[in-house]
Amino acid sequence: MSFFERLKAAASAEWRAYTEHPFTSGMADGSLDEAAFRHYLIQDYLFLIEFARAYALSVYKSPTLADMREAAAGLSAILDVEMNLHVKLCAGWGLSPGDLEQAPPAVETLAYTRYVLDAGMRGDLLALKVALAPCVIGYAEIAAQLAARPAAYAATNPYRVWIAEYAGAPYQEVAATARRHLEDLAQRYATPAREAELIAIFTEATRLEANFWDMGWRGCVSNRP
Structure with missing residues (x-):
């Protein structure tokens, strides 16, 4: 079993919830x-700003030049590709990039981003990449599952653009690259003594990802009590 699969198995309940x-x-x-998705997307834009900081931190934490290049490529994917999707989707609601940047962060956004950055500050590159893994790798897995459903790409589905972005080949390759790098780091730095620590980081980051969906779900008028 690969390192990533071991992490998922150890956090199976949290992974399913996410x-x-x-x-x-x-x-x-x-x-x-739509209100739920719009609230989520605005918060995810704020999340990506902090996620980019975490990737910048991973450059600093990188022990080799190859690790630095991998981190820099991930940073570019966030700043130059993923955030642009959010800007395009939000433009349809009359929201500018400035509007997105000035939105107040939700508690869930703050909790998740602070946790990832703290894990990176306290630990090494492997610990940071374990904290990042539920997002970067998990989104690819989720989107691939959604894309296989019958109505995912229907013209009437307003979320087909989001699904197509994360299920598409470019993002799937970003996630695959991140997973390969995680496995390489685990071979170099994961030891039996560290297993519990790394599982705890992955489990908490996954739980915070599920909380992020909860935040968006609570914005759905039809699901409010």
């Missing part, structure tokens, strides 16, 4: 309330 969330199911069939 990758099989009602929020993403609503994107797959187009039933998700």
